[in-house]
Amino acid sequence: MDISIKKEAGVTTAFLKGRLDTPASLEVAATFEELKADAAGTTVLDCSELSYISSSGLRLFLSLRKAAAENGGKVIVRSISNEIRSVFMMTGFLNLFEIE
Numbered sequence: 001m002d003i004s005i006k007k008e009a010g011v012t013t014a015f016l017k018g019r020l021d022t023p024a025s026l027e028v029a030a031t032f033e034e035l036k037a038d039a040a041g042t043t044v045l046d047c048s049e050l051s052y053i054s055s056s057g058l059r060l061f062l063s064l065r066k067a068a069a070e071n072g073g074k075v076i077v078r079s080i081s082n083e084i085r086s087v088f089m090m091t092g093f094l095n096l097f098e099i100e
Contacts, residue, residue: 003031011042017049020057032060036067039075043068044100048079053087065096076100 001024002017014035018024035043043064053061065075078100080088088094 001028003028005031005034011044012038013044013046015046015049019052020050020060021052021054022056025054025056025060029060032064035064039064039068039073040071041073042076043073044076044078046078047081047084050081050084053084058087058091058093061093061097074098 001020004015004017006013006015012035014031020028045061045064061075061077067073068075075097076099077088077097080099085094085099088097088099
């Protein structure tokens, strides 16, 4: 799992690449903490290269959304695959996030 962060014009974009399974969630938790600390603006999670997400990964997304809501920010999930869209649909995450 690889995450790269780009900040531009008040928008923080996290590019997620690989599988966000339980071991990867533990590895990237610190990066998500950084995103949560800066959650007052707009945060985009670019999932164009995310191939899998587990419940642990979904918890990271949810904790970021909660931090953004508490700080007046928003989280946009961009470019999810059909497989990840199915997971979001089954878990109700499609209703929780702005999807682009």
